[in-house]
Amino acid sequence: MDHSCSLADLFVHFPLRVLSEVPDLVINGITSDSRQVIAGNLFVAVKGGNFNGHDYILDAVAKGAAAVVGTEPDLAVQVPYILVADSQQALPHLAAAFYGFPARKLTVIGVTGTDGKTTTTNLIYQILLAAGIKAGMVSTVNAVIGQQVVDTGFHVTTPEALDIQKYLADMVSAGLTHVVLEATSHGLSQYRVDACEFDLAVVTNITHEHLDYHASYENYRAAKGRLLTMLGQTVQKQGGNYRVAVLNVDDSAYGFLSDLTKKQPLVRMISYGLAKKADVFAELNLPTATGLEFNAVSSKYKFSIQSNLTGLYNISNCLAAVAVIVDGMGIPWEYAQKGIANLPGIPGRMERIDLGQDFIAIVDFAHTPNALQVSLEAARQMTQGRVIAVFGSAGLRDRAKRRMMAETAIRFADCTVLTAEDPRTESLEMILNEMEAGAQSQGGIHGKTYWKIPDRGEAICFAVSQARPGDVVIACGKGHEQSMCFGVTEYPWDDRIAMRSALAQKLSLPGPMMPRLPTS
Secondary structure, three states: OOOOEEHHHHOOOOOOOEOOOOOOOEEOOEEOOHHHOOOOOEEEOOEOOOOEHHHHHHHHHHOOOOEEEEOOOOOOOOOOEEEEOOHHHHHHHHHHHHOOOHHHHOEEEEEEOOOOHHHHHHHHHHHHHHOOOOEEEEOOOEEEEOOEEEEOOOOOOOOOHHHHHHHHHHHHHOOOOEEEEEOOHHHHHOOOOOOOOOOEEEEOOOOOOOHHHHOOHHHHHHHHHHHHHHHOOOOOOOOOOOOEEEEEOOOOOHHHHHHHHHOOOOOEEEEEEOOOOOOEEEEOOOOEOOEEEEEEEOOOOEEEEEEOOOOHHHHHHHHHHHHHHHHHOOOOHHHHHHHHHHOOOEOOEOEEOOOOOOOEEEEEOOOOHHHHHHHHHHHHHOOOOOEEEEEOOOOOOOOHHHHHHHHHHHHHOOEEEEOOOOOEOOOHHHHHHHHHHHHHHOOOOEOOOEEEOOOHHHHHHHHHHHOOOOOEEEEEOOOOOOEEEEOOEEEEOOHHHHHHHHHHHHHOOOOOOOOOOOOO
16 A cells, blocks of 8 residues: 555544544554555454454564554554454445545446356446446456456455455546446455445345355345445435446345345335346347347337347346446446447356367356356257266355256256366365265266266366267356365466367367366
């Protein structure tokens, strides 16, 4: 962080309880990582799932921390210690104050949901650009700030609160006026997107995911719902406040989210979906292997949409973007039409890999039961041949979905190859056995309709080797990600490189080397 301010000033508009005096001293930055402390910083001690920042206060002070914010009382600290009820919740508000509350100078559009977040975020962003609006984007893939693109991490989650506020401040400095911010359930429940002053919010869907962390579907749903409640808490902005919630009427969580929205009198709700009961709906043409073509319809307009995206579910994502931009913000529909057409695709989302083979090869990020089903359904629509699916299930994550995803694949694919996907410190063999039980429960036959191949590179090569003319081979679960975790080590891995390597081997063409994993 590159400027200084008064510590007391950070607490002037602080919305949470402060349980001790705040001294008036100068700080030159904020961090919650004791390893990154430099002299003059404010260190915020946060309790995480696997660590407790309060255990590192002495380290932070030894490195020159000027003051500490924490939650644990009665600590002997050699510098001023500000006690708050929840330091994790305090962090985004302190960061926002440090950067001059950048979200208050932007129109902020939040997007959450189990599946479709990144695609919808990119669609909205492209429409804003098509309308001539100076917009930025923070997704789980990257942050786009004018011409600058910043990688937001190895694995897909919302960036930390300090990083988000820095991105927003950089956008303000770059003269941007709007930002589209993707928010995961972890990011919402851990307060990372608090103080982002949302003006419009989209929930794409809420299906089975992250129950290892949230413990129940109800908790997971409530975490997503925080995005909607934050609409009513946004401060009054100089350019006015939209306060719009955009909800998917086809999603099973619609009733809960609709009721939650109706409890906030300031918030306007817009529904979208494939059925005519939605405020914004689609007149469908069937998706093809090369894209989508349909009409977006409401009581005020009807216009055609052409998109490079594939799959019926991406019609819903396009409708969400239309509802936000046209119905929520009042931007002419012509810009929605243009922006959607401008999006070439999303890295690692139904991304086709073509080396001239006589079958279709796809890399997709689908890593939930629902996402896997809709991706396999989309693959089925592309061909009269077979669908060959390759995927795994992550270690130290929701165990229930291991069986569920294997069950889904047996129902919707012709051939299923079970393999590694970030086993972390769990036994890969045990994970594959749990997945195999799911496959067998649906009548899967080992060596005929499903295979277990622990090494992901070998699994993709096997799937490609089995492909006949007209088939679809789809590798799911990793998408754009650039690493795979075994133990506590991240090994370089990219499914798209792996697919190209496998195709090159099959076609006897020059191609990239297959990335190596500990299973190789």
